[in-house]
Structure formats: C-alpha cells, structure tokens
Amino acid sequence: MSQSSALSQRGQFRQMYMGLKAQHRLDRIPVILCEGDSWFATPLAMNLLDWIVSPAPADAANGVPLLGQGGLFFRVERSGDQAAPQTAHPGRSMFTEDNVSDLLGWFRHYEFDMVLLSAGGNDFVDTWLHAALAGKSNLSAKAAYDVVAQTGRFEEVRKAYAYFVGAFHAARPNIPILAHTYDYPIKIGVEATLGLDIGAAGVLKKSTGPWIGPNVANVIVGGLPEWQQFARLLIDGFVERVLEPVKQDAALGGAFDYVDLRGNLTDPALWHDEMHPTEAGFHRLAGIFRARLIAKLPPAKR
Template identity: 50%
Template sequence: MTTRRGEFRALYRALQRDRRAFEATPVIFCEGDSWFSTPLAMNLLDWLVWPAPADEARGVPLFGAGGLFFRTEDSGDLALDMFAPRRIRDLAEWYEGFAFDLVLVSAGGNDFVDGFLQRLFRSLRPMSATAAFQRVLDSGRYGQVRAAYRGFVERFRVIRPRTPILAHSYDYPLRMGQPAKLTLGNLGAAALLKQGAGPWIGNRVAHVLPDIAQQRRFAQLMTDGFVEHVLMPLRDDPASGRVFDFVDLRGTLRRESHWFDEMHPSGAGFALLADRFRRQMQQKLEVKLGG
C-alpha cells in the first residue's frame, strides 16, 4: 500500500488494529527525487511497491506482507534542499511518530546537473572529460552533498538507532542531450501544458565536451564520484555505517532502450534497477519478513 502523507496516518492506525498483520507488514519511509517520483513511467519506487513476480506468484498481498509505504518524494529535488535543517525537522516529526522498519532514499543526482553545470562551465573552452570532472571535484559539491546526507542520517539514527537507511547510486547515462518527450500517453493532459523536460547534462557541457563519447565519460566519472565521495564515506563512517547503506546500481542499464531520456530510465529500465534494489531491501527487512 503506497500513501502520501494525508493517507498514511489513517492506514497505519487501521493496520495497528490487526496485530498479526501489523507484525507481518514492513513500514517503509521513502524520500527522494524523480527516480522515486517521475510519472513518465513506472519509476524505481513504483516497482518496489508492487510485488516482485516471484512474490506475486506466491500470492503475497500488497497490503500485509507487501509493505506500507510512506511516500514524500518529489521530482527535481536537490539533496541540498531535501536535507536542509528545516526539511529534516519536518521529516523527523513523521519518522518519530510511527514504527518504521526501513528508510529508502533517492537523492543527489540533481545536485550535479543543470544549473550547477551551467555555472561551473560558463565561458570555458573545450577540455577533456577528466579535466571537466576535476572541476566538479574542485567545486566542493561532493562535500556539500555528503554533509547534507550526514545531517539527515544522524537525525534519523538518533530517533531509531537500529532502523536501516538504504540509498542508491545512479547508473551511467547513455542518451546524452536527449530531453524527455512528454505525451498524453506518459503524462496525461499535463503534457499539453508542458513542451518537455531536460536535457540536464549534455546541453550544459556541449561547448567544453562537444563529442557525445566525452559527455558520456564525464557523466560516468560524476556518477562514480557520487559513490566514492558521498555514499561510500557515509556507509563506512562508524557514526552512520551501522544504519546507512546503499545499493550500487551502476552498470545495470547498458542499452539506450533502457533510458527514457538523458537522466531517467524507461519503465523497463527501472524494473531492472528495482530487481537489484529489492534484494538488498529484503536483506534489511529479513527479520520483519521472517527470514
């Protein structure tokens, strides 16, 4: 059962009235960006909410062993905004009020694209992908995002010291410079009011990295940098490593058909990512799910 804030409290209270169902149902807190929220296809979180084919074949219901999901994600969010002190206080109030068994986080991709790249490479001449990535490193952006993550993790860890927090890496973009094509089929009537979305990377660095292969290499270096300078230090930090972990999704989507646009997988691509994510979720929840 997936709910936004207004529905969650009522469903949680109803579930509490059935002790056996409550004990068998993982309650999951979800905060994230468009990989958890995009309406253009079944996104990563959508695939995690619905049962895996093997579970469906065994008759696992959505409500019960399938989980109760509190969803507060939103497309376009930056980690720097999501994990700002005021936002953390708001999220912590909800987190403290209910017995959550797992926290899922999707954050950080938007912090390294679009306006950030435009400002970083404004008026510069062509360079190598390695030199371009060095400018990202020198900007201090990874440290800023890591600090924002740490603030979130530390606040949630204080509330529930044993509840796992599971984030994810992003995968390597392939369709550089490709915007999202919005249609009635994938967005409904809203597509009539919005011409498109993106791109967020290729158009911001094309003047310094004119070759598509260079742009892909640059995006790969930034994706690896997010893992090496944000996710891994948090996981390995004794202060947060006991609760924080991440799913490494790199190298999963190897075909352009797995991507909807420059930054977002297709529904089929998200399904492949969800298979990896689900396995690690199940490991974190094995006590609640009965092993």
C-alpha cells in the same frame, strides 16, 4: 504476496497505519519512509520506487525477491529535488533542517522499519553544472570532472547526506537507511518526451531536460563518447566522495548503506531520456534494489 500501499497523502498513511495496527498486522508488514528525487517520483513511467511497491505479476514466477506480506510506504519524494540546501529554490532541497524536522516528527511517532533515499543526482546538473563549467572550453571528460570536483560540490552533498542520516540515526539507531547509486547515462542531450500516454502528471511536468548535454556540448571535446564518460565520472565521484564516506562513518554505526546500480542498463533502449530509465529499465533496477531492501528488514517482515 499481499498488495503494498504507497500513500503520499499523510492523512491516508495515518489511517492505513492505524487500521493495520488495530488488526495486529504490523508485526509482519514493513512500514517504510521514502524521500527522494525523480528516480522515486518521475511520472514518465513506473519508476524505481513504483516497481518496488507494485512488482510486475511475473516477478514472483521469475524468482525476483518480493515483500512477502506487502508493505506500507510513506512517500514524500518529488522530481527535481536536490540533496544539499540551495538558495534558488530552498523548498526543493531534501536534507535541510526544516524538511528533516518535519519528517522526523513522523519517523518518531510511527514504527518505521526502514528509510529509503534517492538523492544527489540533481545537485550536479542543470543550472549548477552550467555555472561550474562557465568560461571553460576544449576540456576532456576527466578535465571537466576535475573542475567539478574542485568546486567542493561533492563535499556539500556529502555533508547534507551525513546530516540527514545522522538525524534519523539519532532518532532511532536500529533502523536501516538505504540509498542507491544512479546508473550510467547513455542518451546525453536527449530530453524527456511527454504526452497524454503517460498521464496528466506528465503533461504538467515542468522540466523535460536535457540537464547535462547543453552544459557540456561546448565545453567537453570529443562528442558523445566523452560526454558519456564525463557523466560516468560524475556518478563514480558521487559514490566515492558521498555515499561511501557516509557508509563508512563510524558515528552512524552502520545504519546507512546503498545499492550499487551502476553498469546495469547498457542498452540505450532502456533509457527514456538523459537521466531517466524507461519503465523496463527501472523494473530491472528495482529487482536489484528490492533484494537489498528485503535483506535489511526484520525476518518476520520479509
């Protein structure tokens, strides 16, 4: 397998793209635009996207699907970004007019083969979740989920997804757009552990969580099992009310799809903190994600 390149600096991407084009290699090397949150960007370890770009040496020997000619990845993801527009930190929302317009400029100018998305998890936690459950107490996991559902948050995120996907589909109708679900969290209330062992980016990371536990501890009764159930319900709701309706939207012509990653990481040892798998956990999920990604590429680029 040829080595993939993941370039977050736009000038570097342009230079690499033009070099591959001059060498007549773009007919077999996929070019992929990536936008997302911490599952694509966390510095805590090799994340989901890192493992897709740079598989483990043993993956090929173990039969894990790989990109045969490598790939060129245009990466603009950032930890903590939300899908839906927000007023508190408008620049930290992905599916907004300004951000979509910016990315479409690149999408139209370069011959991308796919768009990868990781978005929506941050929209339902942290300060938003605190506000949604404010004043509530003695709730079951299901009752707390119903409170969240009644806020209209799922509809907000669905509309944001539909806006992003619709804009990219209109620009280039034949390019697949692939997202993913999140897996069910286990370590509710556990914050991220930072240190020099994960590099300078980890030391400088501003938010270490937890993003769910403190907001449900005094609201949902039953302790950890009920808190975990609440998180599972949130993720199932995200799939059923956001990802699946966008996938089924006839106006998008089947351009959008998602990889279901739920239920794969049942061992607490595969979770780094409340919302992020360990390096080994992300590696396991990446094998699943990469197989779907490859299947959607043009045959010559798989």
